[in-house]
Amino acid sequence: MRNPTGRQLRFGTELRKLRERAGLNATEAGQLMGIKQAQVSNMEAGRVGVSPERVRALACRYDCSDQPLIQALSEMTAPRPRGWWEEYRELLARPLLDLAELEHHAQSLRDSTTARIPGLLQTREYALEIFRQAVTELSPPDIEHRLSFRIKRQAILFRKDDPTPYEAIIHEAALRMRVGGSTVARQQLQHLLDMSDREHITLRAITFDVGAYPGSGQSIHYAHGPVPQLDTVYLDQAHGLAFLDAETQLHKYRTLFDRIEAVALAPEKTRDLIHNVMREL
Known part of the structure; x- marks a missing residue:
């Protein structure tokens, strides 16, 4: 066994x-x-x-x-080499390792966030501040482990041959929140602009003017598998990650993402909004 x-x-x-x-x-x-x-x-x-x-x-x-x-x-039965995330098996909770494995094999990814920049798009300084503000206080070694793990997860967006197609829908609140102060926030926004220049990355924003919208108030992550039945939804909740794969759940969140996208700005207008927020810092 x-x-x-x-x-x-x-x-x-x-x-x-x-x-x-x-x-x-x-x-x-x-x-x-x-x-x-x-x-x-x-x-x-x-x-x-x-x-x-x-x-x-x-x-x-x-x-x-x-x-x-x-x-x-x-x-899925084919033998696979040991993933980089296995290095953290004794250091981090198992759901985090499962998340890295899921992202590594996903055909494409979609994120929708309200209060924070998605982890795959966070700068090191931004992520460091997030971990420092964790509800359960983390020791310096724990913070370093989580930080290095988050940065390594981002490698799927930088692969030369087959970078993972990625769409992020970010609420204006997350763009304006000065996590780590003005300097860190400005660097984070510039990083979003730089990442949005990549052909496989689509960045959209939802403005305050939209008001309430489907899925507001929660962070939703959707990993597309090779066929729709193998898609996975994962929710970052207070008690940890929750993975959903029932057909009814997948259908619900596919529909939800489509409705969220319908109220989001187009990529070019999103870039304009980010530039405006940067000028106000």
């Missing part, structure tokens, strides 16, 4: 969903496959490896004809 990563847990969850859609319990599925019920349970818990051939065999027994989904699940 092994401690599965977030990606392995998600793979197992998708196998369970296929079985449940077929109306089978684990014992019945094992009988169809000629394996024990315990092996089915271990596969669905992400505790044992599964070959692409086994994925296709399970899909056949479960009468699943969704070939893009089957192919995506088969590709």
Whole structure:
């Protein structure tokens, strides 16, 4: 047995969903496959490896004809090199490692934030101030671990061959909040402008004039998988990260993001707003 990563847990969850859609319990599925019920349970818990051939065999027994989904699940079984986030396994909470793994494999990412600049776009100085103001006081070593981890997460936006497409929708409140003082805030805003120059990054702002809008007051993060069924929503809550992958939840947040985007400024007008905020600092 092994401690599965977030990606392995998600793979197992998708196998369970296929079985449940077929109306089978684990014992019945094992009988169809000629394996024990315990092996089915271990596969669905992400505790044992599964070959692409086994994925296709399970899909056949479960009468699943969704070939893009089957192919995506088969590709998730491929051995993968140790991720950089494993260096932090004894230093940070497991959900943070799962987040880095999720972002690393995502086809694209969308963020919507109200009070803070998204973590993937934070400067080192801005992030440092955020960690210094954490509700639970962090020791200097803990702050350094979290800071280096956040900066390393941003590498997906700088990959030469396949940088991750990224859209961030940021409320004007976050743009105007002087985290770390005027100098840090100005550097952060300039960083947003610099990042928005990259072709794979789309930056939009929501102004105070919009008033209340769908999803206001919460930070929402959406990771697109190779097929819609493998998308993931993650919410940064007071008690920690929450990962959502039920089909009804994914549909809800896809719709929510579309409604948020509908009230946001276009990228060029967003840049104008950022320039205006910088001049007022």
